[in-house]
Amino acid sequence: MLSALTALVLYVAARNPVSLSGWLYAGALLAACVALLVNPWVRYRRWVRRLGLGALMSLVLIGAGRCTMVGSSWRGGMSMQTWPDGDDARLLDRIIDERDLAFLGLEVLPYTGMIFEQEARGARAAFAKVYGELAERHGNVASPFAATWLGLQRAAAYDVVLFSSKPRASRAVVLLHGSTGNYVFECFLMARALASLGVLTVCPSTGVEGAWWKGDGPAILDSTLQQLARRGVKRVVLAGLSNGGIGASLLASRVAGARRGRARVVGLLLLFGLTPRAPRTWLPTLVLHASGDARMSARAARGYVARAKNARLVTLRGDHFAMAKRPRAVGRVVRAFVKRLLGGR
Structure with missing residues (x-):
């Protein structure tokens, strides 16, 4: 062995x-x-x-x-904490560099069917470029993947990755991760796309499946919005990637608008993941779909937009990993949508 x-x-x-x-x-x-x-x-x-x-x-x-x-306090605009208490990242989250596990997954998972052939094509170069930039900007960083895989993410203690170019931002994008757990990688991609807007990018953690609609998922999202309100954040765009998009589409109507003690959710961003069976919401919604995505069909995306009250569908060339492989194209669309709802600096 x-x-x-x-x-x-x-x-x-x-x-x-x-x-x-x-x-x-x-x-x-x-x-x-x-x-x-x-x-x-x-x-x-x-x-x-x-x-x-x-x-x-x-x-x-x-x-x-x-x-x-490996630090967890603010360094170059990035931090990892354990909420709701706001403690530093767990020691467990510092032992292994996230990029090593990511490359291990890219080598092994295509043989298990968890990564499709078209997704694996070009992924290594894309991931290497992103991780290289992450290391250059923020050095060695903690990652929530270990605690996630060990089932330690609970509403009473869950890891949160934060990026911000402003120490005290009053606007935020909350990104719900997908299956295989939470990674700094995807949070960094979102934060990099939004850097010019001066918003806080917040990436909480739930179970490894990324099933935000069950278990501790809804409570973790509620807690995240409460903690943001306590930190002075007033308006939030709720985003979800892959399975996180399914979770965001299911939970959007539950958290939409202003609630006492919580940051106000003013928009919904669904990245390569949703369910047409999600409850309708009045929130302004952007659905981002990749033309070659084998996991979220164009039919499902069109069906969701047709039922929604205030949704728009944008289709880009690429596959389920388009956020990493085509960061500029994805970033332009995401940035324009978030800027319309939250404004710029």
């Missing part, structure tokens, strides 16, 4: 621009694997055992080093 894991990690590291910590983890795993494999066959086992122990200690030290070096 360890041999297979080591081989996979080395394969991913060799083919992708992984982080320095990713390479260090790979080296430590290789040393541990060598120690286990040669131990039964060598005469001087004491040195082999020392190699294995050193490898295990290296894994611990690398993780501890990341926990120390």
Whole structure:
């Protein structure tokens, strides 16, 4: 098992621009694997055992080093916190660099059917470019993926990624993540598109399926809107990506408008995900659809817009990963919609 894991990690590291910590983890795993494999066959086992122990200690030290070096407070306009208390990011969320897991997923998930062939095409280069810019702007950052995959996101304590070019923004876009969990990657893409508007980009976390309409999902969204109100945010555009779009379309009528103790939701942005069965809402709505999207059909998008009271459909070339592969085209459409509802600086 360890041999297979080591081989996979080395394969991913060799083919992708992984982080320095990713390479260090790979080296430590290789040393541990060598120690286990040669131990039964060598005469001087004491040195082999020392190699294995050193490898295990290296894994611990690398993780501890990341926990120390990776910050969660505001750095270059980005922060990760645990709400509703506003605590710093959990130590668990700092151990592994998100980009390493993302590239691992791009290598493995196409073989499982979780990523389609057309989605995988060009994804590696797009992801590498985005993660490179994220690292350049914000350095080593924590990520909510670990806590999400371990089922730790609850209404009483959930991870939130925040981006803002203004310390005290009064307007925000709340982005609900899709399946496979919450990632800084998608939040950064949204924030980068909206940077010129001076709004706060807020990305809360729920379960790994991104099923916002059940479990703790609705309560986490309510809590997020309450926390934003306490921080001085008055108006919000609710956005959802993929499965998060399904959740946003289902919950929009529930959170629309002004409610005591919550930031006011004034618009709905559905990115490559929705359900035509969602309740009607009076909120101004933008539905963004990719012409080659195998997950959200054009028929579903048109059906939703036809039923909605104040919705517009925009179709772009691309697939379900269009937000990463065509960031400028997606960004222009998203920015224009948000600017109309929230205004600029």
